[in-house]
Amino acid sequence: MLGSLLTLIGLYSLACWLYENFRTPVLLVVKGIQQLVQANRHSLSQKYGPWAVITGGSDGIGKGYAHFLAGQGMKVALVARNESKLKKVAEEIRNKHGVETKVVVADFSKGEAVFDHLEKELVSLDIGILVNNVGVINEKPIRLERMEKRLLWNLINVNIGAATLLCRILIPAMKQRKRGLIINISSLSSLAPTPYLTVYAATKAYMTSFSVGLREELLPFGVECQTVSPGYVRTSMTEYFASAEGQESSLSKRVVNVADMIRYAGFTISKTDSTTGHWSHGFQTGVLNALPPSLRLRMFSKLYTQLLEEYSDDKQKQL
Ligand SMILES: NC(=O)c1ccc[n+]([C@@H]2O[C@H](COP(=O)([O-])OP(=O)(O)OC[C@H]3O[C@@H](n4cnc5c(N)ncnc54)[C@H](OP(=O)(O)O)[C@@H]3O)[C@@H](O)[C@H]2O)c1
Numbered sequence: 351m352l353g354s355l356l357t358l359i360g361l362y363s364l365a366c367w368l369y370e371n372f373r374t375p376v377l378l379v380v381k382g383i384q385q386l387v388q389a390n391r392h393s394l395s396q397k398y399g400p401w402a403v404i405t406g407g408s409d410g411i412g413k414g415y416a417h418f419l420a421g422q423g424m425k426v427a428l429v430a431r432n433e434s435k436l437k438k439v440a441e442e443i444r445n446k447h448g449v450e451t452k453v454v455v456a457d458f459s460k461g462e463a464v465f466d467h468l469e470k471e472l473v474s475l476d477i478g479i480l481v482n483n484v485g486v487i488n489e490k491p492i493r494l495e496r497m498e499k500r501l502l503w504n505l506i507n508v509n510i511g512a513a514t515l516l517c518r519i520l521i522p523a524m525k526q527r528k529r530g531l532i533i534n535i536s537s538l539s540s541l542a543p544t545p546y547l548t549v550y551a552a553t554k555a556y557m558t559s560f561s562v563g564l565r566e567e568l569l570p571f572g573v574e575c576q577t578v579s580p581g582y583v584r585t586s587m588t589e590y591f592a593s594a595e596g597q598e599s600s601l602s603k604r605v606v607n608v609a610d611m612i613r614y615a616g617f618t619i620s621k622t623d624s625t626t627g628h629w630s631h632g633f634q635t636g637v638l639n640a641l642p643p644s645l646r647l648r649m650f651s652k653l654y655t656q657l658l659e660e661y662s663d664d665k666q667k668q669l
């Protein structure tokens with residue numbers, strides 16, 4: 351009696367885990383094969399519309415998406431702060447892929463003020479894909495009360511405010527055209543509250559919840575929404591963390607390159623509504639998902655308490 355009850359619970363848990371972690375890979379294989387045998391394949395711009403807007407499109411993962419989408423024949427609009435950097439990347443993209451580009455200078459840390467400007471710059475474009483990629487992180491683990499108030503507010507405005515308001519601005523036209531795709535960049539951090547990166551992890555949990563909820567809202571209108579939750583990718587954002595243990599540390603060797611991530615994440619576009627963005631991050635996520643949330647929290651808590659000590663100002667003063 352007890353034995354069969356335990357078996358039942360075990361099978362139920364296994365089935366839930368298998369569903370959660372293998373739904374995306376199975377979908378990718380099925381849709382990938384479908385695409386191969388399909389006679390008239392639609393390009394991304396035929397399916398969603400000619401323009402792609404990428405926030406934080408001048409560096410790291412955003413720049414990777416910009417190159418990928420331009421390589422698929424889409425026109426790209428890049429949004430970030432540094433105009434000369436934006437122009438340089440836009441020129442690179444035009445030269446390499448021969449597509450039209452546009453740059454929009456905007457600083458999301460300024461809050462609500464920037465969105466009038468963005469609306470003016472963007473509403474006239476027929477936007478097929480919006481990549482809500484922009485994001486910042488505190489450069490090292492730090493106690494909440496020691497963070498500058500302005501930096502805290504920036505984290506919220508940039509990581510959460512930008513995606514939320516841009517969706518509000520761009521969704522009406524997508525709904526009217528009955529096509530479009532919103533790609534929201536969350537993070538593996540969204541899976542576990544993380545002390546000393548508390549606000550960053552919480553903004554990412556927001557992104558996942560926002561993205562999944564919004565997807566359900568948009569489903570009846572022919573507009574798609576994908577959530578991407580990567581682990582460590584080598585960009586300027588992770589420079590600090592990856593280099594802390596030295597360039598050749600086991601951690602930094604396991605960090606995925608933007609090019610590898612984008613090859614995988616790009617393949618998942620229009621095939622699945624949720625992905626880690628790289629198969630290796632799929633494994634990491636699967637392992638994390640197999641742990642009960644309380645144990646996951648203990649692990650993260652231990653790891654980041656260690657990191658807090660390693661990065662503490664006192665230690666830096668000693669160096
Ligand atoms: N790297 C990882 O390991 C990793 C893992 C999981 C999730 N993610 C997520 O992926 C996204 C991209 O990260 P990344 O590593 O590619 O970052 P990154 O290399 O630091 O690039 C950030 C981009 O955002 C722009 N940006 C920064 N602050 C801005 C602001 N206030 N207003 C407008 N634009 C701003 C930057 O250009 P300007 O400086 O010119 O503004 C740059 O184009 C983030 O949402 C991040 O949370 C990253």
Ligand SMILES: *[C@@H]1O[C@H](CO)[C@@H](O)[C@H](O)[C@H]1NC(C)=O
Pocket residue numbers: 432433434435
């Ligand atoms: C903007 O980008 C350029 C070129 O990448 C760089 O040389 C410059 O220092 C950046 N400006 C600021 C204010 O960060």
